[in-house]
Structures are given as C-alpha cells and as structure tokens.
Amino acid sequence: MQYFVAVAEERNFTRAAERLHVAQPGVSAQIRRLERELGQELLDRSGRAVRLTEVGAVVLPYARAALAAVDGARAAVDELTGLLHGHVAVGTVTSHHVDLPGLLAEFHDAHPAVDITLSEATSDALMEDLRTGRLxxxxVSVGAGAPPGLEFIVVDDQPVVAAVGPDHELAVHEVVSLDTLRGRPLISLPHGTGLRARLDEACAAAGFTPQIAFEASKPEVLAQLAVRGLGAAILPGAYAESLAGQLRTVRIDPPALRGRLVFAWRADGPRSPASRALLDRARAMLHAAP
Structure with a gap:
C-alpha cells in the first residue's frame, strides 16, 4: 500500500522508487501483488504518466488511511515510552519574513528522530497539498476569507500596492483607484500566488482583466522590471517601501487591496504526534513574535 500511494502521488514508478529508496522493479512487483489480491488493476500504465484507474481512485483514500493507522499505532507506542519519531512535511511560498529555518531548527533540536522535509510552491499548490495530506x-498567502478546509495563524497583513519607476506616469500619485490600472501594463507574480489572486479577484469585481505585461516568480525580479520602466509592479506594501530609493509606492484605493500571509494546517488537525508537536511549537513562536 505504501508503494501504491507513492506511485499514485508521483505518477511515475521511477520517482516513487527514488522517494521510497528502493529499486523500481520491487515497486512494480509489490503493486502487481496488491492488484492480484484485490482482483483489479489500480494503475493505468498505458500513457507516459501513470494514472489511477477508477478502482485505484476508490482504493487510494483507504490505502492512505491504512498507512496513517499504522503510523498512529507506532506513534502511540512512542508517546507512551517518551519518544517522538515520524515525519513532518512543511511547505512555503517563495518570499516571506517568517523565521521558518529557525522554527525547523528548534523543532529538530527538540525532536532529532523526526524527519523533516521542506518544499516551495505557489499558495494554490500548497493549500491543495495541505488538504490532501501531502503537507x-x-x-501561504490568502485573501480576506478563510480557505476551505484549513485553519491558520495570520503572520502578516499588509496592503498590496503598485510600485513604479520615478519616470512612470503614475509616480506623481500617492494613491490611485484600481480602475486607473485598467489597460496599463502590469508586472505581477504568476497565477497560483496570493498577490496575483488578490489582483485578479479585485479586477474581476471591477469588470476588467488586468493587462499583465511581465510575470516572474520572485518579487525582486518584479521590482527590477519596474525600475527599468516596463510597467507597474504589484507588490506587498512593505517590500515596495523598502525600495524607496528606486521605486515610488502608489497605494491602490478604492478598493484597498490587502494580502495576508498565514501559517496554515488542515482544519481537522495534524494526523501524527510529530506534526502536532510542530504545530504547537509554531503557534508558540508566532504568537510570541512582535
């Protein structure tokens, strides 16, 4: 079942074998054995990417639950004997000011037997991985509402602004309406990121689609494009203000755009003692932060 879940998530036998640190033929053989026991094929191997069959899609949640139950039994024994083992998977957006390395280092010092993995992706991808249990x-970055299926602690809440070079036509303004950006070349993070979602939501409500001239995954690249006069960069307010020597910060209002950075987890809570311990430590650190 562990091999089946790995292949289903990786959609590739070789990557699944690398993830499990076993030989690829062994993964194939064990999944064939599981399929014989169940009397149905679980995976469609006909394409370049391995896909779940209809039966496989039904079996996958049960396989995950079975593995979680085994981990829970081991964790229960560890808790009774004063030990903490297991694995925690953490994700993060590219740019933020949270001391995540410090949090993970403190957690590792307190629980050296717990394996920790860290991955980087867009907010949309990370929230989906939280809901499915991969993280x-x-x-992540979120809007004004609570993302379905998740709970969180707000770690930052600041305006979303337009940042322009000193020669840009908007540089003479301290504040402009969102409609002022209609039809103007904008520089933005790509789809799936929190800032882009806030921009797209606001523009859709105003009845237009933003004209995105340039996309980049890092705010510093957006800023440099704006410095060179290629458009107005949509950036977090504090970051834009830190570049006051190069860029002019123009507030957007109405409507006032805001972005929130949060530390999030599944609404039904972490499954393992290790992940619960990480969450407890994160809550303590974030609530204590100034």
Whole structure:
C-alpha cells in the first residue's frame, strides 16, 4: 500500500522508487501483488504518466488511511515510552519574513528522530497539498476569507500596492483607484500566488482583466522590471517601501487591496504526534513574535 500511494502521488514508478529508496522493479512487483489480491488493476500504465484507474481512485483514500493507522499505532507506542519519531512535511511560498529555518531548527533540536522535509510552491499548490495530506503545515498567502478546509495563524497583513519607476506616469500619485490600472501594463507574480489572486479577484469585481505585461516568480525580479520602466509592479506594501530609493509606492484605493500571509494546517488537525508537536511549537513562536 505504501508503494501504491507513492506511485499514485508521483505518477511515475521511477520517482516513487527514488522517494521510497528502493529499486523500481520491487515497486512494480509489490503493486502487481496488491492488484492480484484485490482482483483489479489500480494503475493505468498505458500513457507516459501513470494514472489511477477508477478502482485505484476508490482504493487510494483507504490505502492512505491504512498507512496513517499504522503510523498512529507506532506513534502511540512512542508517546507512551517518551519518544517522538515520524515525519513532518512543511511547505512555503517563495518570499516571506517568517523565521521558518529557525522554527525547523528548534523543532529538530527538540525532536532529532523526526524527519523533516521542506518544499516551495505557489499558495494554490500548497493549500491543495495541505488538504490532501501531502503537507502537514505551510506558509501561504490568502485573501480576506478563510480557505476551505484549513485553519491558520495570520503572520502578516499588509496592503498590496503598485510600485513604479520615478519616470512612470503614475509616480506623481500617492494613491490611485484600481480602475486607473485598467489597460496599463502590469508586472505581477504568476497565477497560483496570493498577490496575483488578490489582483485578479479585485479586477474581476471591477469588470476588467488586468493587462499583465511581465510575470516572474520572485518579487525582486518584479521590482527590477519596474525600475527599468516596463510597467507597474504589484507588490506587498512593505517590500515596495523598502525600495524607496528606486521605486515610488502608489497605494491602490478604492478598493484597498490587502494580502495576508498565514501559517496554515488542515482544519481537522495534524494526523501524527510529530506534526502536532510542530504545530504547537509554531503557534508558540508566532504568537510570541512582535
């Protein structure tokens, strides 16, 4: 079942074998054995990417639950004997000011037997991985509402602004309406990121689609494009203000755009003692932060 879940998630036998640190033929053989026991094929191997069959899609949640039950039994024994083992998976967006390395280092010092993995992706991808159980916690960007299926601690809440070079036509303004950006070349993070979602939501409500001239995954690249006069960069307010010597910060209002950075986890709570311990430590650190 562990091999089946790995192949289903990786959609590739070779990557699944690398993830499990076993030989690829062994993975194939064990899944064939599981299929014989169940009397049905679980995986469609006909394409370049391995896909779940209809039966496989039904079996996958049960396989995950079975593995979680085994981990839970081991964890229960460890808790009774004063030990903490297991694995925690954490995700994060590219740019933020949270001391995530410090949090993970403190957790590792307190629980050296727990394996920790860290991955980086867009907010949309990270939130989906939280809901499906591939991640235990993640730092993501969200809007005003609560993302379905998740709980979180707000770690940052600031305006979303337009940042322009000193020669840009908007540089003479301290504040402009969102409609002022209609038809103007904008520089933005790609789809799936929190800032882009806030921009797209606001523009859709105003009845237009933003004209995105340039996309980049890092705010510093957006800023440099704006410095060179290629458009107005949509950036977090604090970051834009830090570049006051190069860029002019123009507030957007109405409507006032805001972005929140949060430390999030599944609403039904972490499954393992290790992930619960990480969440407890994160809560303590974030609530204590100034």
């Amino acid at each position: 235990d916690a993640a730092i």
